[in-house]
């Protein structure tokens with residue numbers, strides 16, 4: 001892969017130039033919440049590594065949208081959300097989360113909505129520094145080798161820029177004068193120091209590699225009951241987890257007298273009590289402990305016969321968010337030590 | 344985007360016509376449907392054990408097993424129980440009305456592994472709907488299989504589905520039909536009384552390594568039926584069962600049909616008993 005160098009003073013102008021490749025999206029502050037949204041002004045972009053509350057999946061697997069319209073004549077798909085976009089500021093874990101979602105949504109038969117949004121969006125990654133709860137070093141997702149068009153590593157006065165695709169290369173060519181092929185020994189030293197500094201900044205870690213076996217062995221453990229008693233079934237963990245893909249469909253009639261309306265798709269949560277309810281009514285997972293087990297099976301053990309590996313990419317959002325401290329850290333800790341967390 | 348035409352969208356339901364319908368028993372109705380597009384109707388093929396997603400615009404979509412056999416192409420058959428919004432609307436439809444379907448989905452039975460073997464079909468209640476597909480498949484390809492045993496139990500005689508059809512099968516010499524009801528409320532029931540596992544007493548001797556079993560029924564039934572099959576020493580990977588989970592997409596995307604780490608809609612709905620030993624959440 002080609003790696004170039006850019007003086008930091010060109011950043012703003014370069015990002016501005018990307019508008020010719022699509023509408024700019026990235027992390028910006030909106031009503032006191034950091035969120036991925038349309039970027040009017042590149043100065044609004046938050047590129048220092050802070051995490052958005054809702055992960056980047058929302059741009060590819062929208063929280064609520066119309067999949068199709070229906071009337072007496074049948075169903076017509078709705079692709080009005082497709083537009084050329086450039087997503088700026090994706091962290092390594094964000095990119096890994098998209099690669100995981102790809103395994104679900106792009107496996108044959110591909111989900112046309114996710115696929116359309118994905119194919120129309122360029123990914124401009126940015127390096128970040130660990131937050132209080134970052135766990136990506138434990139999950140091996142703290143660096144990326146693929147899944148971006150360009151990736152910027154911030155070394156203060158310069159950026160090292162990884163060119164990950166032909167489109168990324170075209171973006172560079174548009175502003176060729178900003179980029180320098182000549183990465184010096186001093187630059188390399190700086191990069192190594194940055195890596196070491198970043199590695200030392202992680203405050204939390206867990207035993208991700210051994211978790212599949214530990215989860216399997218602990219399936220009948222009474223420790224699950226401890227967590228189940230605390231869980232509020234609020235579903236926050238599934239909303240903030242970047243690799244949660246579940247959704248539900250609802251037909252909504254227009255306010256007319258005719259058979260006309262839309263088939264709407266909305267994020268769903270396996271933590272909700274009615275998630276596995278079927279006609280009968282028979283609920284395959286009425287107990288809270290069973291729902292928690294399911295979630296942590298996916299995050300820490302295995303995910304789908306087709307999709308393979310556990311889905312956690314170590315963003316730490318479940319640690320930030322769960323009101324009663326149920327998260328990959330407390331779960332991993334409890335099942336590794338076979339003890340429930342101290343109060 | 345103007346390329347709408349070229350985008351493959353597995354979620355778009357295709358129009359199909361209700362060709363015929365009749366009531367099986369109270370609140371259970373039999374439907375024959377055919378794609379409106381005749382070419383599609385004739386080329387549409389599937390495996391016994393697969394299902395389709397059925398839509399009525401405005402009332403949603405749900406999975407239903409295909410009850411017909413691919414050996415009789417052109418028509419899809421389903422047996423449907425009225426339980427809620429979508430099924431109630433479906434029961435209001437008349438012959439020639441249009442509904443929407445997509446599929447077929449799921450893996451279906453592993454027929455290749457069943458060829459040359461004696462086949463034991465064990466159905467409880469509604470479970471007979473998907474098993475009717477494999478039943479007729481075996482009958483239509485009779486020379487490819489060994490002996491055929493069809494065990495079917497319902498709560499009472501009023502709940503026996505496909506009664507006329509299945510009692511006619513009793514006249515055939517190439518299938519052994521064993522039917523039972525938990526309780527005989529009618530006083531006119533001529534077959535066995537008792538739970539479906541009691542029918543195993545009537546099976547002749549079998550060679551377990553040359554036998555394959557398929558099972559479908561209410562969740563409580565599996566445990567007891569499997570015990571009987573294991574007593575006969577049928578290998579665990581030659582016992583297939585079809586499982587039901589909530590489903591929304593049918594193609595492995597929505598997550599609803601999850602069973603341990605598998606998605607029932609793509610990894611199932613047919614699993615061998617051996618498969619199920621590896622996952623913790625069962626039935």
Ligand SMILES: Cc1cc2nc3c(=O)[nH]c(=O)nc-3n(C[C@H](O)[C@H](O)[C@H](O)COP(=O)(O)OP(=O)(O)OC[C@H]3O[C@@H](n4cnc5c(N)ncnc54)[C@H](O)[C@@H]3O)c2cc1C
Pocket residue numbers: 277278279280281394403404405406407408409421422423424425426427428429430431472473586587588589590612
């Ligand atoms: C692979 C597969 C194959 C299937 N094959 C068949 C088949 O061949 N035939 C068949 O009939 N069905 C079959 N089903 C089940 C079928 O999909 C459901 O019956 C169908 O989804 C019901 O849809 P509905 O809109 O009519 O019901 P809904 O409106 O969704 O109503 C059912 C829901 O209402 C609620 N509900 C129902 N009754 C009560 C109650 N008494 N109290 C409280 N809540 C209640 C439950 O939440 C339930 O989920 C199959 C399912 C799967 C997964």
Ligand code: SF4
Pocket residue numbers: 135240241242243299311312313314315316317318319327328
């Ligand atoms: S399980 Fe927690 S840490 Fe892992 S990806 Fe999901 S939210 Fe992030």
Ligand code: SF4
Pocket residue numbers: 230231232233234235236237238271321322323324325326
């Ligand atoms: S684990 Fe925490 S965030 Fe998730 S549903 Fe339970 S209480 Fe809510």
Ligand code: FES
Pocket residue numbers: 589590591592593594595596597598599600601606607608609
């Ligand atoms: S029904 Fe959607 S994943 Fe199986």
